Amino acid sequence: MIRNIIFCFFLIYAEFCFADSIPNIQVENFSFYVDSGNLKLNGILCIPSSSQISEKKVVIMQTPPYPSDADYHGMYSELAEVFAHSGIASLRFENRAKNLNISGEEVTMYNQADDLHDAFLSLKRDRRFATYKIGLLGHSEGGSAVAIESSKNNDIAFAIILSSCGIKGTDFIYYQSTLRIDYLKLHSIQDKWIRKEIWDKIRIIERYNSPTIIQSKLKEHDAMLYNDSVFRIKAYGNMTLHQVYKQTLDKWANPHFIAVTKYDPKVYYSKISCPIILLYGKMDEWMDWKDNADGIEKIFIDIKKRNYEILRLDSINHSYCKCDVYTPFFTSISHMKSKNIEYSTSIWRKIINWIATLQ
Template identity: 25%
Template structure:
């Protein structure tokens, strides 16, 4: 018996040992959400006894996402993306040679099995994306945020290798973004940078902290932290001889529009600012609005729903400890959301996952800071030229309400040089659209309306000293 056990033990150890050598590399698979297939690729690396992974979602053209931790023990793989709001837990099926598990993100759960090897994805047509070689100079760059002790990686494009040029910094919207602001199969910042550089305007765009080639941890950062990353980008541009130091500008999209004013008010080197689909109301009011317009389920009593949403925000922004907030918020969501979702026949397991995800997202530093922050307070202080563009069919950031907030703040602060323009039939990403709803972004071939591109470049060129 001892001999048999020893042989079995040796066999088990050899299998585990052989497999541990093979876990490094690409693992890919498809998950289904409704009738849509989503392809995932995880590149796993073994570093001594530890592992790390990079997540790519080719379906959405998302790449370089770095989960917080990856562990592989007793054939169980755990990819902890708490910094990204996702997780993947799976066990290895030795017979089929694949990981079998569950991918979770927000309140969504999907079965996802991974096999060794990457997959080839046929991209949808995106005719506006530039094709190399570009008719301008491009350089991969790296700069430091010394205060946060992180390195930020980006791309600098200049009209020519030689000369001095005005340069703008592109600031991405909410969530972990790469330098191209890749989203729903589009690369809006790549298209915008290409257009501006061809018009004689240099562009610096960079991966958010913890994304792509940038270091740091995205999940613990606030809007204020991101503004300091922008200040680091400004400091870097000032070291470049090709940059006209008197004409450094900021172009921001969505949440970037609340980061940009904060950065500009802490720098003497920002000459002008462009706000794209930016907000002009407090994070609380925007969140209440989006909770009603973007939610995926109906409610019988809108007034009660808003009242309970505001109560949840009050809990999140209280001065209580994190554990107290978490407990109180969980109890509130159980009283408030659970009956609504149960009434829609949502499985109990899914409700529990949704509530847990909502609580964990709400107590993050970014959420608590954002809900208490009003960009109008910083916009009011701006004494530099400002261009604000919003799409009339933006369902994420209402053009009229938010531009009224931006306008009132600029007037109150006595800003003498600003332009606020609502562009017809454009959505949150400045695509020409039918409905403006989020599920339409991917279906649209256009990445960035030429009308919006021209508005931005013409205004910037008019404001170069």
């Protein structure tokens, strides 16, 4: 009996002593409709207790187009917790590729931007968030979606973009497509042919707007190369022309790839009026962090934008994990497949500190 009384007293004492160190965070499901009401996306709201909220802010987080649940491999669930501990609410949600059980090739950054807009409107209709400042956060191609929505919606209070495209899509695609050749320092005649073939296909996508015409021109290009017996043997081996067509169209003519290739960040970043912070890891295995960071900065300098910050982070890769040795994506395990991801939480603190400076 005495032991039970002592134990109960200890529980009450612990609750009293540690109440302030264990935040009261409310987590709830939050669904909203996109695509003109034809599709419902399921999300998760994370709301700190009223005692923790110094200034009412909520962050909507967007993933890249490839299928992902609301947690986005743990990155967004971890961010949501960090935000909540700092008095900031957040909304993260499954993307439409995940919801529809389709590949990311069928979803574009413009679809993603539309989904962000619908999420924004849904939060504004919720009376709890009527007076909140709503910001957006996106990683990788999700960052492009944030830029697109922020450029059109003057009610966005702030934008947070992690490792996103800052150069023209044509250059971005060429870099990713030739990274293996550059990294391995390959200079054979075959490698030069491959470079030229890549540029030729990029130019076709850049020149034409109709997907049907793009497909037709890509097939014409493949047929021309296939008829060159020397190139055919070196590049295609025993593949039939039909197999070559399918390989090309699957990669180069899907809506997602076309949208990325045609993307011009200047069109959108030059119209963003809200405060914005961009982060790039110097060990990024998927993109040239310097060219992309410098590309965005040049846009802002040209338009004399002042309310921005660009952080170039040492020893951080595309996934925002600590990384001391650069390893390109084709030689490393993607964060999309890793089950034991340890994000660099010090980076999240930099974001929190920046948000705290906003008026």
